[in-house]
Amino acid sequence: QVQLVESGGGLVPAGGSLRVSCAASGRTFSNYFMGWFRQAPGKEREFVAAISWSGATTYEADSVKGRFTISRDNAKNTVYLQMNSLKPEDTAVYYCAADGSVRPVIRGTPGFWGKGTLVTVSS
Numbered sequence: 001q002v003q004l005v006e007s008g009g010g011l012v013p014a015g016g017s018l019r020v021s022c023a024a025s026g027r028t029f030s031n032y033f034m035g036w037f038r039q040a041p042g043k044e045r046e047f048v049a050a051i052s053w054s055g056a057t058t059y060e061a062d063s064v065k066g067r068f069t070i071s072r073d074n075a076k077n078t079v080y081l082q083m084n085s086l087k088p089e090d091t092a093v094y095y096c097a098a099d100g101s102v103r104p105v106i107r108g109t110p111g112f113w114g115k116g117t118l119v120t121v122s123s
Contacts, residue, residue, distance in 0.1 A: 002026045002112040004096045009117030017084045020117055022096030029077040030054070032112075035105040036070060036081045038092035039116075045095065049081060050105050059106065064090075088123045 008020040024032070035050035049070035050059040058070050067086075072079040079096065094117050099110035 002032060002098050004098060004112055004114035006094065006096050006114045006117035009094065009119045011120045011122060012086055014086060014088055014121055014123050016086050016121075017082070018086065018119060019080055019082045020094050020119065021081075022079045022114055024077045024079070024096075024098060029072075030074040032098040032100060033102045033105045034070075034072060034079040035097040035099075035110065036079075037095045037097055037108065038090075038119075039095070040089075040092040043092075045108065047106065047108055048094070050102070051079065052102065083119070086119075086121045088121045091119060091121045093118050 003025045004022055006022045012018045030053055036048040037045050038048050039045040047061050051070045051072050055072045067084050069082045096114035097105055097110040098112040099105045104110045
């Protein structure tokens with residue numbers, strides 16, 4: 001089992017920046033491919049970004065490419081999502097995800113989910 005706890009959400013004005021974090025516990029963090037998803041009100045959960053076990057490879061959704069950056073610190077068992085140039089349409093609950101393999105994370109079917117942190121971008 002892997003436990004994931006997100007933090008860092010909040011209210012930010014359009015054009016601003018925010019970094020959300022996800023702390024993992026329970027198993028060897030570096031064995032897990034990590035990802036971020038988000039779910040806006042009335043919409044389905046969507047993929048935002050993912051990062052490989054070592055952090056050498058990252059994937060970003062087209063909607064956030066160039067604005068959001070995923071990173072990880074295996075020594076701290078934490079994955080981050082740095083969000084810049086935020087837009088009102090980025091408002092959502094952001095979820096952390098983990099799986100031992102890359103495909104489940106990319107496809108949105110990871111083995112483990114956090115409970116989410118709310119990010120609200122005001123216009």
